[in-house]
Amino acid sequence: MFRNRQDAGQQLAARLVAYKKQNPVVLALPRGGVPVAAEIAAKLDAPLDLILVRKIGVPFRLELAMGAVVDGGSPIVVRNEEVIELAGVSEDEFKAACERERAEVERRRQCYLSGRPPIEVAGRAVVVVDDGVATGATMRAALRSAAARKPSKLVLAVPVAPVEAIAALRKEVDEVVCLEPQEHFYAIGPYYDDFRQVSDDEVRRLLAPHPATATA
Known part of the structure; x- marks a missing residue:
């Protein structure tokens, strides 16, 4: 369904453009969520940061x-x-x-992050991004962490996830954007033509164009 993570990010970004006017921050789950989130951050002119989960x-x-x-x-x-x-x-x-x-x-x-402080998200729309959701346990922890930082709105954006996981995660956020909710789901990888592992170097490279990452 997706050529690669960049393609998935571009498709998600098209569904999230309304948030461009809400002073958004994009938070990615590394490593796989970072290439997806980088496309969204670029489209929304938003800073990109990480949720380390x-x-x-x-x-x-x-x-x-x-x-x-x-x-x-x-x-x-x-x-x-x-x-x-x-x-x-x-x-x-x-x-x-x-x-x-x-x-x-x-x-x-x-x-x-080399010890850089996280971006301040209080009072801002926060979009939490990964390359997919499986059981939802990891994402649930990430969303609760983001919610504790008092954003004005909390949005979950993922390319693909099982419908049961999405139903459970809706309780944690204000909005869910999932391009491909799946009734029968085994793993994230089969929904991508290219699902190669994302390296630490690629994560650092994708964070580099977003200087706001380094500001509190």
Whole structure:
């Protein structure tokens, strides 16, 4: 359905142009969400920043989210209790996995932002972007983190997601823009012709044209 992440971003941007007059900020989930968000930020003349969030995967099946953690002075941890119970994950195993992902969040913060403060979003329209949603646990954590920063409006923008996840995430935001909500969903990658992994260097390159990222 999408040639690549840039194509998905351009299609989303066309649906978001009304926000150009609302002093928007675009927040991307790295790494895959950054090329999508960069296209939106360019179209909206908006600063681009990151929400540093990591999925907490089941130890024996890392792609299955049992929770997520978001960077911050008081990190937000979202738990998927159903997955934790079904997978038989102990509290100690969950905490250990959470700490590993918090360490990766810190690595990415230094790698991408070099200690730069986040953009102030209070009173502004915030568009949170990723290249797709699977279970929704990671995105839920990101949205709660963004909401805590008191935007005037909170918008979720993704190219593709399962309809159940979108229904759950609507409770966290003022608006959802999803180009391809799917009844039968297995993974994000099949909806892209080119879904190659985004590198750290590409994330830094895409952030560089947005100097507002470096301002509080």
